[in-house]
Amino acid sequence: MDILIKNGVLVTMDKDRRVLKNFSLAVEDGLITEIGKDLKGEADFVLDAADKIVLPGLINAHTHLAMTLFRGIADDLELMKWLNEVIWPIEGKLEPGHVYAGSLLGCLEMITTGTTCFNDMYFFMDEVARSVKEAGIRGVLSYPIIALEGTDVDKLLREADEGVREYSGGDDLVTAFFGPHAPYTCPTEVLLKVRDLAEKRRTGVHIHVSETKGEVENSVKEHGMPPFQYLDSIGFLYDRVVAAHAVWVSTEEIGILRERKTKVVHNPVCNMKLASGIAKVPEYLDNGVTVALGTDGAASNNTLDMFDTMKTCALLHKISTMDPAAMPAYQTLELATIKAAESLGLDDKIGSLEAGKKADIIFVDTHRPSLTPLNNPVSHLVYSARGCDVDTVIVDGKIVMENRVVRTLDKDEVLRFAQEQALDLLTKAGKREPVS
Numbered sequence: 001m002d003i004l005i006k007n008g009v010l011v012t013m014d015k016d017r018r019v020l021k022n023f024s025l026a027v028e029d030g031l032i033t034e035i036g037k038d039l040k041g042e043a044d045f046v047l048d049a050a051d052k053i054v055l056p057g058l059i060n061a062h063t064h065l066a067m068t069l070f071r072g073i074a075d076d077l078e079l080m081k082w083l084n085e086v087i088w089p090i091e092g093k094l095e096p097g098h099v100y101a102g103s104l105l106g107c108l109e110m111i112t113t114g115t116t117c118f119n120d121m122y123f124f125m126d127e128v129a130r131s132v133k134e135a136g137i138r139g140v141l142s143y144p145i146i147a148l149e150g151t152d153v154d155k156l157l158r159e160a161d162e163g164v165r166e167y168s169g170g171d172d173l174v175t176a177f178f179g180p181h182a183p184y185t186c187p188t189e190v191l192l193k194v195r196d197l198a199e200k201r202r203t204g205v206h207i208h209v210s211e212t213k214g215e216v217e218n219s220v221k222e223h224g225m226p227p228f229q230y231l232d233s234i235g236f237l238y239d240r241v242v243a244a245h246a247v248w249v250s251t252e253e254i255g256i257l258r259e260r261k262t263k264v265v266h267n268p269v270c271n272m273k274l275a276s277g278i279a280k281v282p283e284y285l286d287n288g289v290t291v292a293l294g295t296d297g298a299a300s301n302n303t304l305d306m307f308d309t310m311k312t313c314a315l316l317h318k319i320s321t322m323d324p325a326a327m328p329a330y331q332t333l334e335l336a337t338i339k340a341a342e343s344l345g346l347d348d349k350i351g352s353l354e355a356g357k358k359a360d361i362i363f364v365d366t367h368r369p370s371l372t373p374l375n376n377p378v379s380h381l382v383y384s385a386r387g388c389d390v391d392t393v394i395v396d397g398k399i400v401m402e403n404r405v406v407r408t409l410d411k412d413e414v415l416r417f418a419q420e421q422a423l424d425l426l427t428k429a430g431k432r433e434p435v436s
Contacts, residue, residue: 001043002397003027008049008363009377010035013056013337013352017330019377025054027359030172030397034355045399051367052391053377055333056352057116057360058306059340062206062244062265062294064122065131065139066094066102068109069422070299073431079212079274087299090429091123099124100131101421104414106304107135111406113305113387116360116395119242119265119294119344121179121206125163129174136400136408138360140344141167142179142206147190157190161197168201172396177204177242183227184215191236204240204345210253211245212276228253228262237262242343244294246284247277254280254287263290263343266335268313269303270296278320281313282327292340293332305387306336314382329382363392 003026010020012035024039025032074086099122110118117138120128125141132139143163147153160178167176178194178201180186186194198205210216210227223230228249231237239261246264249257257264266279284291295301295309310332317327341351349358366374370384393401400408 001026001028001033001041003045003047003359003394003399004039004041004043005047005049005054005361006039008052008054009366009374010353011053011055011333011377011381012354013334014354025353025361027361027394027397030359032353032355032357032359032361035353047363047392047399047402049363052363052365053374053381054353054361054363055381056337056350057362057393057395058114058336059292059344059351060110060115060118060294060304060306060336061242061292061340061343062267062296063106063118063120063304064297064299065106065118065120065128066099066122066124067297067299068105068304069098069102069418069425070297071302073426074299075273075302077274079276080214082274082300086431090425090431093425093428094123095425096124096127098421098425100127101417103128103131104135104409105418106298107131107137108406108409108411108414109298109304111135111137111393111401111409112390112404113307114362114364114390114393115304115306116362116393117341117344117346117350119177119206121181125167125176129167132174134408136173136398137395138173138350140175140177140204140206140346142177142204145178145180145190145194146185147180147187148185153190153193157193157197160194161201164197164201164203168203175203177206179206182208182211182215183231184218188234191231192234195236195238198240204242206242206244208245209243210248211271213248216248226250226253228256232256232260239263240345242292244296245271245276245279247271247279249280251283254283254289257284257289258287261290263292265292265294265343266313267294267296267301267309268316269309270300272312272316273302274300278316282317282321282323285331290339290342291335292343293335303387307381307385307387307389310336310382329376329379332382333378359394359397361394362390364389365391
C-alpha cells in the first residue's frame with residue numbers, strides 16, 4: 001500500500017455516522033482501500049495519527065480564490081457599493097499574473113486549514129487551474145460569464161464552452177463548471193444558452209442568486225417575480241445548478257429548489273460581513289434541499305478557513321432561530337464534507353472516509369489545550385478547532401502537508417509573490433497601496 005494511517009479517531013461522515021477510535025486506514029493508488037482496527041502490511045508511508053482526528057478533507061463550495069489579493073481592502077461596505085466602487089474597478093485591471101499569485105496564495109491557505117476541494121468562479125481560469133495543479137488540491141473551476149450591455153455574447157459563450165471542454169475529463173484534480181455570475185448580470189437568453197451548454201457537457205452551473213434584499217426587489221420590478229421563481233419560469237433550474245447565497249428566498253421558492261433538486265451554498269461569514277442577511281438554512285434542510293458551506297472570496301470574508309465558517313454557521317442559526325438545537329455539530333460538519341461533495345456531483349468520490357473513495361484526508365491535532373479533553377470529536381471539530389489545528393493533509397492519495405509543513409508549495413515564495421502582485425494590481429488600479 002502507499003499510505004497506512006494508524007491509531008486515529010476516524011470521523012468517517014458515512015451514512016452510519018461512524019466515529020471509530022484507534023482505527024487504521026489504508027490508501028493505495030489514490031483510493032481508500034480499507035478501514036480496520038489494526039491493519040497490517042507494508043506501506044511506503046506510515047502515518048501515526050495518535051492524538052489526531054482523521055476526517056475527510058473539507059470542501060469549500062463557493063469561493064473566488066484569487067481574491068486573496070483583495071484581502072482587507074474593501075471592508076465595511078454593503079454589497080453593491082462594495083462591488084461597484086471597489087471590487088469591479090480593481091478587477092478591471094486584473095492580469096493573468098495577479099490571478100496566478102492570488103490563486104497560489106489561496107491554495108496555500110486552504111491546504112494549511114484543511115480544505116482539499118473548492119468550487120471557484122473567477123477570471124483567467126487557466127491560471128487558477130495552474131495553481132491547483134501545482135498545489136496538488138482539488139478544484140472545481142467555474143468559467144465566469146458576465147454579459148452586461150455591449151458584451152459579445154456569442155464570443156463569450158464560445159470561450160466559456162472551450163474553457164469548460166478543456167477541463168472536462170482527463171485531469172482528476174481539475175473539473176469545470178459554467179459560471180454565469182448572477183441573474184442581474186446575465187440576460188435570459190444567456191442563462192438559457194448556458195443551461196444548454198451545461199447539459200451538452202454534462203457538467204454543473206455555478207451562480208449567485210438572491211444574495212441581497214435589493215436584488216430580490218429589482219427582480220420583482222424587472223421580471224414580476226423573485227430570482228429563483230424567475231429562473232424556474234425560464235427553465236433554468238435543475239439538479240446540476242449550484243446557487244451561492246440564497247439568502248432572501250420565499251417559502252414558495254424553497255419548494256421550487258426542493259422539486260428541481262437545485263443545490264444551495266451557504267456563506268454565513270460573508271453574508272454577515274456585508275450585512276446581506278441570514279439564509280434560511282434550517283428551513284432548507286427541513287425541506288430536503290441540499291446545502292453546502294462556502295467562505296466566498298477573501299475580499300468579503302477575509303479568510304478561507306472552513307473551520308471558522310462551520311462554527312459561524314452553527315452559532316448563527318441557533319441565535320437567529322432562538323433554538324440551541326438548530327444546526328447541531330454533525331449536521332454542520334456534513335455541510336462542509338459529504339453534502340458539499342453532493343452539491344458538486346462528487347459524493348461518489350469524496351466527502352467521506354469509505355473504501356473505494358478518493359483519499360482526500362486531513363488530520364486535526366488534538367494535543368492542544370483547546371481540544372482537550374477529547375470528549376466529543378465532532379463537537380470539537382465544529383466548536384473548538386481552528387484551521388491552524390490541521391496537522392496533515394492528503395489529496396488524491398498524496399501527502400501535500402505533513403506536520404504543518406506544506407510539501408507542494410514554497411510558503412515563503414508564495415507569500416512574497418502574492419504581496420508583490422497585490423501591490424502591482426492596486427497600483428495599476430489607483431488604489432491605496434498595501435503595507436509593504
